[in-house]
Amino acid sequence: MQETLEDFFKALRGSDLDVTLTDSIEAGRAIEIVGLADREVLKHALGATLAKSMDERLIFDACFDRFFSFDAFKERPAGGGDGVNTTPFAMEGSGSGAGSGGSGGQRLVDMLMRQDQAGLAKAMKEAARQVGMTDIWFFTQKGLYIQKIQKQMGSEQLDRDLAQLAAQPGQSAQVAALKLARRRLFEEVKDFVEKQLAMYGTAPTKRLHDEYLQAQKLSNIEQRDFQRMHDIVRKIAKRLSVIHSKKKKQEDRGVLDFRKTLRRNVAFDGVMFETYWKTKVIDRPKVIAICDVSGSVRAYAKFLLLFLYSLSELLSKIRSFAFTNTLVDVTATFDGMPVQQAVDKVMKDVGGSGTDYGQMFMDLQAQLMKEIDKKTTVLILGDARNNNGDPQTEVMKLLHQRAKRVIWLNPEPRVFWGLGDSEMKRYLPYCHLAKECNTVKHLERTMDDLLRVSTATA
Amino acid sequence: MKSLYEHRFNSVAAVETEFAQAQYIASRQIATSVYLAFNLQKPILVEGPAGVGKTELAKTMAEVLEVPLIRMQCYEGLDESKALYEWKYGKQLLYTQLLKDKLGELMEGAKGLAQSIERLHSHDDLFFSEHFLEPRPLYKALHEEAGCVLLIDEIDKSDQEFEAFLLEVLSDFQVSVPELGTIKATVRPFVFLTSNNTREMSDALKRRCLHLYIPFPDAKLERRILETRVPGLSKSLRNELVAFIQNVRTLELKKQPSVSETIDWAKVLLLLNAEHLNVDMVRDTLNTFLKFEEDIAAADERLVNFVGKAREEGALLHARNP
Numbered sequence: 001m002q003e004t005l006e007d008f009f010k011a012l013r014g015s016d017l018d019v020t021l022t023d024s025i026e027a028g029r030a031i032e033i034v035g036l037a038d039r040e041v042l043k044h045a046l047g048a049t050l051a052k053s054m055d056e057r058l059i060f061d062a063c064f065d066r067f068f069s070f071d072a073f074k075e076r077p078a079g080g081g082d083g084v085n086t087t088p089f090a091m092e093g094s095g096s097g098a099g100s101g102g103s104g105g106q107r108l109v110d111m112l113m114r115q116d117q118a119g120l121a122k123a124m125k126e127a128a129r130q131v132g133m134t135d136i137w138f139f140t141q142k143g144l145y146i147q148k149i150q151k152q153m154g155s156e157q158l159d160r161d162l163a164q165l166a167a168q169p170g171q172s173a174q175v176a177a178l179k180l181a182r183r184r185l186f187e188e189v190k191d192f193v194e195k196q197l198a199m200y201g202t203a204p205t206k207r208l209h210d211e212y213l214q215a216q217k218l219s220n221i222e223q224r225d226f227q228r229m230h231d232i233v234r235k236i237a238k239r240l241s242v243i244h245s246k247k248k249k250q251e252d253r254g255v256l257d258f259r260k261t262l263r264r265n266v267a268f269d270g271v272m273f274e275t276y277w278k279t280k281v282i283d284r285p286k287v288i289a290i291c292d293v294s295g296s297v298r299a300y301a302k303f304l305l306l307f308l309y310s311l312s313e314l315l316s317k318i319r320s321f322a323f324t325n326t327l328v329d330v331t332a333t334f335d336g337m338p339v340q341q342a343v344d345k346v347m348k349d350v351g352g353s354g355t356d357y358g359q360m361f362m363d364l365q366a367q368l369m370k371e372i373d374k375k376t377t378v379l380i381l382g383d384a385r386n387n388n389g390d391p392q393t394e395v396m397k398l399l400h401q402r403a404k405r406v407i408w409l410n411p412e413p414r415v416f417w418g419l420g421d422s423e424m425k426r427y428l429p430y431c432h433l434a435k436e437c438n439t440v441k442h443l444e445r446t447m448d449d450l451l452r453v454s455t456a457t458a
Numbered sequence: 459m460k461s462l463y464e465h466r467f468n469s470v471a472a473v474e475t476e477f478a479q480a481q482y483i484a485s486r487q488i489a490t491s492v493y494l495a496f497n498l499q500k501p502i503l504v505e506g507p508a509g510v511g512k513t514e515l516a517k518t519m520a521e522v523l524e525v526p527l528i529r530m531q532c533y534e535g536l537d538e539s540k541a542l543y544e545w546k547y548g549k550q551l552l553y554t555q556l557l558k559d560k561l562g563e564l565m566e567g568a569k570g571l572a573q574s575i576e577r578l579h580s581h582d583d584l585f586f587s588e589h590f591l592e593p594r595p596l597y598k599a600l601h602e603e604a605g606c607v608l609l610i611d612e613i614d615k616s617d618q619e620f621e622a623f624l625l626e627v628l629s630d631f632q633v634s635v636p637e638l639g640t641i642k643a644t645v646r647p648f649v650f651l652t653s654n655n656t657r658e659m660s661d662a663l664k665r666r667c668l669h670l671y672i673p674f675p676d677a678k679l680e681r682r683i684l685e686t687r688v689p690g691l692s693k694s695l696r697n698e699l700v701a702f703i704q705n706v707r708t709l710e711l712k713k714q715p716s717v718s719e720t721i722d723w724a725k726v727l728l729l730l731n732a733e734h735l736n737v738d739m740v741r742d743t744l745n746t747f748l749k750f751e752e753d754i755a756a757a758d759e760r761l762v763n764f765v766g767k768a769r770e771e772g773a774l775l776h777a778r779n780p
Contacts, residue, residue, distance in 0.1 A: 020665070020717070023664065023665070026498070026500075029498060030494050030498065032493065033493070033494060033497045033498065034470065034490065034493070038470070040486055041470050041486065041490050044486060044487045044490035044491065045490050045494050046490075047487075047669075048491045048494055048495075048502075048668040048669055048670060049491065049494070049668060051669055052661070052664040052669050053505075053658075053659075053664070053669065053670050054505060054655070054666070056669075057744065255539070271551070271555070272547075272551060275547070297710055
């Protein structure tokens with residue numbers, strides 16, 4: 001039972017459901033309490049201990065059915081899934097009836113000849129356990145595992161027997177039947193392995209793909225992964241928001257501020273007519289984000305916008321701008337549209353060629369400077385390639401003086417900063433923080449920094 | 459009064475029967491969770507749409523176990539002082555004023571400041587004793603001698619800070635009051651937490667609880683619920699009514715009618731002495747189970763169709779099981 005349970009946990013983890021150690025102990029205790037007699041009760045009991053939310057419960061139910069239905073399927077008599085072929089050896093792999101008493105104990109040929117379905121099923125499962133079936137991750141491992149399981153079940157002996165049999169005259173019917181049986185066995189094992197892969201391999205491969213995407217340069221990520229990327233970024237955003245965001249609440253009556261109360265009531269001879277309460281005022285950060293969407297950063301722009309979009313979901317007081325040469329407010333677009341649409345719209349409306357950072361800074365000075373104060377964080381996303389125009393560093397300097405923080409995220413590696421028409425070196429002194437940012441990992445780290453500072457100093 | 463855990467449930471089925479006797483028809487899933495939670499002595503986090511009997515479940519459990527139910531309604535801004543205890547500041551102040559003379563007497567004959575303070579020290583805890591403590595639900599629950607059923611309602615409405623504070627309570631059933639020390643439950647209360655899922659609960663909290671999701675009941679269960687809750691209703695009308703409600707739930711509505719609304723409607727129909735559903739009667743009483751203008755309009759459109767279907771189904775059930 002313990003082994004089965006452990007495999008089940010593994011299958012759950014394979015379906016992206018976290019089973020912690022305490023959970024598994026709980027589940028063990030739950031089984032002790034309710035027993036194994038009633039399948040439905042068992043399912044509910046395990047569900048209550050292992051699944052922690054409605055979504056997880058759905059995953060759990062699906063996984064439970066898949067995992068424990070395996071036996072039922074295998075024990076179905078001939079004519080079910082393998083219905084097409086009705087020769088005497090049609091159902092080799094799937095079994096029912098009395099057990100064979102162990103995989104090694106009986107020769108595969110005998111089982112095949114006797115159509116010992118339970119024996120075969122059991123042998124297959126035991127073989128699977130011995131070769132570590134639950135460790136399967138990739139579909140490329142399928143062939144390997146099929147071979148391993150067959151070998152473990154004694155397919156080599158089967159081949160030898162078959163060869164022997166074929167050498168004898170007058171056994172052609174036997175040989176044909178056995179050959180067919182061998183093919184059926186292969187089909188069954190293959191089917192089994194595929195199911196196992198679906199059960200154990202989904203989450204690890206997905207996770208691997210996610211890791212790959214996170215470490216990839218944004219410019220290398222293809223369009224078809226956009227949705228996946230958005231999921232990742234949103235997941236990060238959600239996690240960060242759980243850590244950093246406080247619920248919107250102006251004031252919170254806390255405990256009695258004794259010192260203040262006493263001090264205020266000195267006039268009344270220490271009798272406390274007026275009470276004072278410690279209050280917390282939560283100051284939410286004000287962020288102005290400006291994103292370059294021009295040709296030179298075209299490959300990144302989409303993802304920077306994606307990042308910006310996620311940020312705007314996260315922080316309530318954020319104003320988003322995009323520019324190629326003039327500054328355009330895109331806050332409304334972000335608020336009112338789903339991500340893909342919003343990003344495409346901004347790219348279409350604002351994107352173009354002929355970056356002009358100077359003009360952008362002029363616009364910024366004209367439109368926004370009065371709103372920027374000691375509480376504002378200014379976030380600039382761009383490569384600072386100004387086509388040799390006037391960089392307007394004066395504005396940047398002013399910005400540096402007024403804002404709480406100026407953060408520049410540059411998709412180019414640090415060594416390229418200042419080369420060619422990049423003005424990054426000239427802007428650099430006026431940034432509180434300037435970072436290279438071209439993978440999701442970078443984004444996450446910066447976002448974390450940004451939020452941490454803005455909440456810590458709030 | 460007997461203690462909470464002297465009660466014994468023999469099996470999951472026993473939970474179902476005992477709950478049924480207390481007029482609560484529990485599905486197998488609910489019964490299993492309750493049975494488990496009782497034996498593991500763990501809290502249950504109950505989720506589900508409004509009106510499916512989350513709060514009722516806790517009430518029934520208290521009734522079955524014959525212990526009091528202590529209910530704590532959560533809301534934004536709920537903090538320790540409202541959930542656990544608060545000092546009666548007014549009383550403390552009043553007493554210090556009233557006892558001014560007594561203090562004078564007490565101090566009589568004391569030489570020097572040090573001695574006076576020494577004397578005061580031997581009395582100071584008086585003002586921070588249980589007499590000056592205003593107990594709130596959690597404190598009461600921990601102090602209940604025979605144990606109790608503690609219902610923490612709509613936990614999702616509370617703040618994260620409060621949720622963190624609950625963790626200590628839920629895992630060890632003890633809390634620390636700085637002035638009094640640690641208070642430990644005499645008998646562990648049986649805890650229900652309910653959530654309408656307006657906010658994701660923290661993992662730590664979830665880990666300490668069993669999870670139970672109560673969905674809308676299926677037709678069979680709903681008929682049984684009606685049978686116990688509105689016993690006067692004729693069988694034919696009950697079947698039709700449940701079939702109708704189940705149909706309404708397939709619509710896209712702002713607020714789906716839940717069990718409590720089904721019961722309300724059944725009571726209304728009982729008062730109207732109805733024997734079968736008919737279109738006019740249903741139209742007139744739609745507002746007992748649909749609470750939004752848009753929902754009523756949406757249901758009205760399909761009314762004739764639904765009533766027809768419900769009557770068909772009622773006839774079918776009757777034919778199968780007269």
